[in-house]
Amino acid sequence: MTEEVQILIARLLAHQTLRRDDKLVKRALSDEIFRTDLDARLKACGMRFVDNVYADHVTLAFTRDCEPRVFGTRETWQNNNFGLARDGVALLVVLWSLIILPKRARQEAHQAAAEDQTDMFGKEKPMLRAEETSVGISYRALLADFGEKLGKKTRLDMNLGLLARLGFIERKGDQLLEGPLLDLLMDTDTLRDRIINGALSDIFPLPVSRPAAELQSTQDDVAAPSADDAS
Structure with missing residues (x-):
């Protein structure tokens, strides 16, 4: 087992x-015994095993107490440890919201992407894999809807290329698809305020006249990526 x-x-x-x-x-x-050995060996190196029931892949990440010692001297550490600029982080949040949230809804409903209706006994079935439920989004639609706020075409293309190289997305023609890391690296409890009040505050500013309760509701509806959940 050790080997x-x-x-x-x-x-x-x-x-x-x-x-x-x-x-x-x-x-x-x-x-359980195998996992205990795995976790102990990783912890000794300042790392941990990352799994998400909604994702088709697993990965490794640094433990929380090691992260600031490894990444804390970099300016981008306040948002991520991938070196993404603020508009790149915001694009990652948008892609996660457009691709992952609908996929998770289909997984929880036990409905494949190609199905027209939900099986009335669907909840008795195992959760479907991401590849069975994940649907991409159109690049042209993304550019039309968010291009102006995400640096226009040149900047958007550059950030999409970077996210593809990092494994967050895959590009097939006009379609932007879920990459192996897109649904693994989200940590909304830890990074929600940091991302929304940091990267997204400049790109998607909230009107100051909106009631505080409405602003809180908006923040709760936006999921922030845990780009610091990868090594």
Whole structure:
């Protein structure tokens, strides 16, 4: 078992992500003794195993107490540890909202993306995989709706290219699809205020005349990405 734990960690370090249906990943998710050994070895190196039931992949991240020591000297640490500019972080939030939130709703309803209606007994079925429920968005629609607020076409294209290289999205023609990291690196409890009041406050400013209760409701509806959930 020790050798298998080492192999799993080495593969995650080499490939960044592995699918949940990978043999060793499945063991980490189902074998308590194997998982305990895995977590202990990772913790000794300041790392942790990242899993999300809505995602088809798993990855590694730094433990919270190690993050500021590793990334705290960088200016972008207040928003992320990928070196993304403020408009890049905001674009990531927009993509997560447009791609992941509808996908999660379909997963919870046990409805595949191609289905026209929900099976009345759907809740008795296992949760569908992301690849069965995730639907991309149109690049042209994204540009039309958010281009002006996200740096126009040149800046938007640059940030989309960066997010694709990092593994957050995949591009197929006009379609922007979920990448292996897009639904793994969200931590709304920790980063919600930091992202909304930081990156998004400049790009999507909220009118000061709106009631405080309405502003709080708006913030609660926006999910912020935990780009600091990856290494």
